[in-house]
Amino acid sequence: MSLLLTPWARLSLLVVLLVAAGVCVLLYEPQRLLSEGWPPGLPVATGVALFAAAYGVCAAAFVPRPLLNLAAGAVFGTQAGLVAAVAGTVLGAGIAFGLGRVLGQEALRPLLRGRWLRTADGQLSRHGFRSMLAVRLFPGVPFAVANYCAAVSRCGWTPFLLATTLGVVPNTAAYVIAGASASSPGSPAFLVSFGFIVVSVVAAGAVAWRKRHRLAPPLSEGAAYEPAPQHPPVVMTAPHGP
Numbered sequence: 001m002s003l004l005l006t007p008w009a010r011l012s013l014l015v016v017l018l019v020a021a022g023v024c025v026l027l028y029e030p031q032r033l034l035s036e037g038w039p040p041g042l043p044v045a046t047g048v049a050l051f052a053a054a055y056g057v058c059a060a061a062f063v064p065r066p067l068l069n070l071a072a073g074a075v076f077g078t079q080a081g082l083v084a085a086v087a088g089t090v091l092g093a094g095i096a097f098g099l100g101r102v103l104g105q106e107a108l109r110p111l112l113r114g115r116w117l118r119t120a121d122g123q124l125s126r127h128g129f130r131s132m133l134a135v136r137l138f139p140g141v142p143f144a145v146a147n148y149c150a151a152v153s154r155c156g157w158t159p160f161l162l163a164t165t166l167g168v169v170p171n172t173a174a175y176v177i178a179g180a181s182a183s184s185p186g187s188p189a190f191l192v193s194f195g196f197i198v199v200s201v202v203a204a205g206a207v208a209w210r211k212r213h214r215l216a217p218p219l220s221e222g223a224a225y226e227p228a229p230q231h232p233p234v235v236m237t238a239p240h241g242p
Contacts (some may be wrong), residue, residue, distance in 0.1 A: 013103055021061030044172050048076060048084040060095040066175050073179025081176045086169060093147050093164045100151025124150050129159035136167025140204035171182025171200055 041048075055068050068088065072081035123131045132155065135146045150160050177193040184190060 017099065017103075018061065021057070022168045024061070044076070044080055048080050048087075051084045052091060053074065054117075055084065056091030056095055059089060059092025059143065060099070060147075065089065065143050069172050069175030070179035070182070073176035074182060076159035078124060078177055078180045081180060082169075082173055085176050086165065089143075089168050089172060090161060090165050092141070094112035094149035096144060097151045097157070097160055100148040124153035124155040128153075128155035129163045131155075132160055133167045135169065136164055137201070138204035171197070174200070 051072065053070070058068060059065055069085045072085040072088075075081065076084055128150070132146070132150060135141050174196040175195045177189055178197065181187050181190040181193070227239075
């Protein structure tokens with residue numbers, strides 16, 4: 001029993017659960033909602049709740065959120081689709097965070113030796129809400145990667161979930177509106193939402209490019225200012241006679 005409680009045993013269990021979830025997604029193909037729609041006759045509130053639950057499980061299993069957001073808009077429209085997508089996002093983030101915190105944190109924290117990993121861990125541990133809000137607003141970091149990085153860090157539950165809830169709304173709304181208006185791609189709603197998605201991606205790339213030097217390994221002062229070694233002058237003397 002003690003073997004099952006070791007950090008690496010729990011990390012192995014986390015990997016098995018994620019692989020099993022990915023296999024289930026491949027087998028059941030939840031993306032069929034985009035083409036088949038929601039079963040008719042189901043109350044909207046019940047459908048939103050069930051969709052949010054399925055969304056959360058799929059998001060934790062590495063299903064791309066843009067696809068799920070488009071499905072939410074296509075199935076439920078803008079308002080109900082946004083509620084379902086945000087609720088599912090928070091649920092999926094909570095599932096991933098909980099699994100990573102319980103099963104992976106103790107095994108992975110000793111491996112945080114690289115400068116990039118230590119910098120991300122320090123930001124999430126000291127400034128959890130602010131760091132997670134920035135990550136959610138700029139879609140440069142994959143959703144699942146951010147969840148498990150936050151779980152390995154010392155970021156608390158409350159700042160993690162609160163920052164996720166607030167930070168995902170703009171980008172999620174853009175995808176939901178695009179899904180709801182996909183049948184009329186020339187409509188202002190679709191064009192505005194698509195333009196917002198493009199601008200957000202470009203802005204995230206620009207911010208990451210400008211901030212890249214903060215993660216670059218700094219030169220030590222000795223290496224930066226150490227002068228080139230100088231050899232002492234060689235004095236040639238005439239040989240003495242006998």
